[in-house]
Amino acid sequence: MQLSKSRIMSALQCRKRLYFEVHRPELQKISPATQAAFDTGNRVGDFAQQIYGQGQGILIEYGPGLSQALKDTERLMTAGVDEPIFEATFSHGGVLVRLDVLIPPGPHTQSPAWKIVEVKASTKLKDEHVADCAIQAWVFEGLGYALGGIALAHIDKAYAYPGGEDYHGLLVEEDLTAEVAELQDSVPAWVGMARESASGEMPDVQVGQHCTTPHLCPFFEQCWPTETKYPVQALRGSKEKLGQLVADGYLDIRDVPTTVLDGTETRSRIHRVTVAEEAELLEGASSFVQELAFPRYYLDFETIMPPVPIWSGTHPYETHAVQWSCHIEDSDGSLRHEEFLDLSGEPPMRPLAESLIGMLGHDGPILMYTNYEATVIRGLADRFPDLAPELEAILDRLVDLHPVVKENYYHPDMLGSWSLKAVLPTIAADIDYSALEEIQEGTAASKGYLEAIDSSTSPERREQLRTRLLEYCRLDTEAMVRLVRFLGARPSPTSGPALSR
Numbered sequence: 001m002q003l004s005k006s007r008i009m010s011a012l013q014c015r016k017r018l019y020f021e022v023h024r025p026e027l028q029k030i031s032p033a034t035q036a037a038f039d040t041g042n043r044v045g046d047f048a049q050q051i052y053g054q055g056q057g058i059l060i061e062y063g064p065g066l067s068q069a070l071k072d073t074e075r076l077m078t079a080g081v082d083e084p085i086f087e088a089t090f091s092h093g094g095v096l097v098r099l100d101v102l103i104p105p106g107p108h109t110q111s112p113a114w115k116i117v118e119v120k121a122s123t124k125l126k127d128e129h130v131a132d133c134a135i136q137a138w139v140f141e142g143l144g145y146a147l148g149g150i151a152l153a154h155i156d157k158a159y160a161y162p163g164g165e166d167y168h169g170l171l172v173e174e175d176l177t178a179e180v181a182e183l184q185d186s187v188p189a190w191v192g193m194a195r196e197s198a199s200g201e202m203p204d205v206q207v208g209q210h211c212t213t214p215h216l217c218p219f220f221e222q223c224w225p226t227e228t229k230y231p232v233q234a235l236r237g238s239k240e241k242l243g244q245l246v247a248d249g250y251l252d253i254r255d256v257p258t259t260v261l262d263g264t265e266t267r268s269r270i271h272r273v274t275v276a277e278e279a280e281l282l283e284g285a286s287s288f289v290q291e292l293a294f295p296r297y298y299l300d301f302e303t304i305m306p307p308v309p310i311w312s313g314t315h316p317y318e319t320h321a322v323q324w325s326c327h328i329e330d331s332d333g334s335l336r337h338e339e340f341l342d343l344s345g346e347p348p349m350r351p352l353a354e355s356l357i358g359m360l361g362h363d364g365p366i367l368m369y370t371n372y373e374a375t376v377i378r379g380l381a382d383r384f385p386d387l388a389p390e391l392e393a394i395l396d397r398l399v400d401l402h403p404v405v406k407e408n409y410y411h412p413d414m415l416g417s418w419s420l421k422a423v424l425p426t427i428a429a430d431i432d433y434s435a436l437e438e439i440q441e442g443t444a445a446s447k448g449y450l451e452a453i454d455s456s457t458s459p460e461r462r463e464q465l466r467t468r469l470l471e472y473c474r475l476d477t478e479a480m481v482r483l484v485r486f487l488g489a490r491p492s493p494t495s496g497p498a499l500s501r
């Protein structure tokens with residue numbers, strides 16, 4: 001059986017994961033965040049080809065098939081090319097690898113041997129990168145080629161984009177030659193383990209920390225309980241401990257006896273409320289709301305964090321606010337809505353900050369959910385020192401609803417999460433993110449914005465995205481209004497909303 005490098009990496013995370021990939025690929029579920037990470041990796045890979053190739057590199061196409069890619073690679077290696085080869089393809093010992101960048105001997109490497117560069121979109125070296133490179137080196141050297149060095153090229157967070165499509169400096173290399181050499185003797189064992197996992201019976205692996213580390217396993221739902229109403233993983237805490245509960249046969253929170261519930265106060269509370277099957281709303285919530293003055297501003301930002309900077313003077317993965325929505329509530333209960341979204345493709349941060357300052361006025365609490373909005377506003381103040389006094393005045397008015405909700409409210413259907421999207425269905429079932437078209441969560445919003453400002457996007461599609469982005473962000477602030485109204489309703493002494501069964 002031919003194993004790709006990525007399959008061996010899957011087996012190193014979990015043998016059962018590889019078994020599923022080979023035998024039941026239709027069961028995998030790719031989360032939006034995982035898909036976004038793939039897309040980011042591909043995008044950074046494309047930039048790496050520009051940076052290393054400088055218009056000269058040779059790409060081994062995969063379209064014509066594996067055997068053609070292997071032949072094309074061998075032909076170039078034998079011919080003694082001077083240019084870097086991208087996606088050079090090799091097979092040895094039943095293991096297939098495609099190398100991001102292969103630099104030929106000569107002036108580029110200052111060595112009589114080849115150099116491999118693995119490209120990653122992360123901002124630092126991680127343990128799994130060394131194993132990844134070790135597999136590549138094992139295949140390459142196993143074919144008899146001389147390897148002069150192997151490096152990981154990752155994003156340099158300190159890089160500032162000068163503009164003009166000049167991305168030199170975006171990637172920084174870390175030499176892994178010595179670390180990879182140390183692992184060479186381990187690779188055959190990895191290959192053997194992966195081959196056995198893929199070809200034998202389904203490995204008996206207990207769930208645990210490895211289900212989310214180093215990556216969220218796409219078969220998570222196959223192994224963790226999902227059929228039950230309140231799966232134990234909603235108890236939160238380390239996946240190791242939760243995995244032990246599953247191994248001990250506890251699938252639903254209601255089955256877990258208090259005696260085995262070793263954990264934090266939060267975990268005990270989730271357990272207590274879930275077992276009671278009755279939501280808990282404490283009086284502190286309504287006291288908090290009654291003290292909020294009017295007008296009340298409900299603010300939410302949408303942001304992007306592009307790995308490859310778009311605007312000059314910006315850095316990789318820098319957070320840029322690109323959109324805001326605000327509902328404004330007066331003491332008579334009336335609501336107004338304001339919003340900002342600029343899809344011109346020009347840097348929107350300055351007009352966004354100015355419009356925000358103008359809209360928020362000088363008085364009234366500004367409600368947010370988690371302190372992300374504060375981080376964004378601080379970032380704007382750093383970027384535009386002339387606006388800093390007004391932005392800092394806004395910071396003084398921010399009120400975070402998240403800790404209030406966490407302290408005073410829990411509903412079993414929240415499944416251990418106090419995110420707005422977990423809380424909302426339990427208090428306002430009529431607000432339904434899944435009814436929104438295309439953009440239903442933050443990752444999709446970020447992707448939608450980037451597509452909308454791309455010059456290749458048609459005007460019709462841009463307008464469609466504008467509508468969807470505005471609807472999504474507006475729903476976030478409308479949700480906060482509903483949340484505060486819910487919290488402000490004075491609760492009965494012990495309980496909140498009745499549960500639907």
Ligand code: SF4
Nearest residue numbers: 014017211217220223
């Ligand atoms: S969910 Fe966990 S145990 Fe199941 S295949 Fe994935 S990593 Fe392995």
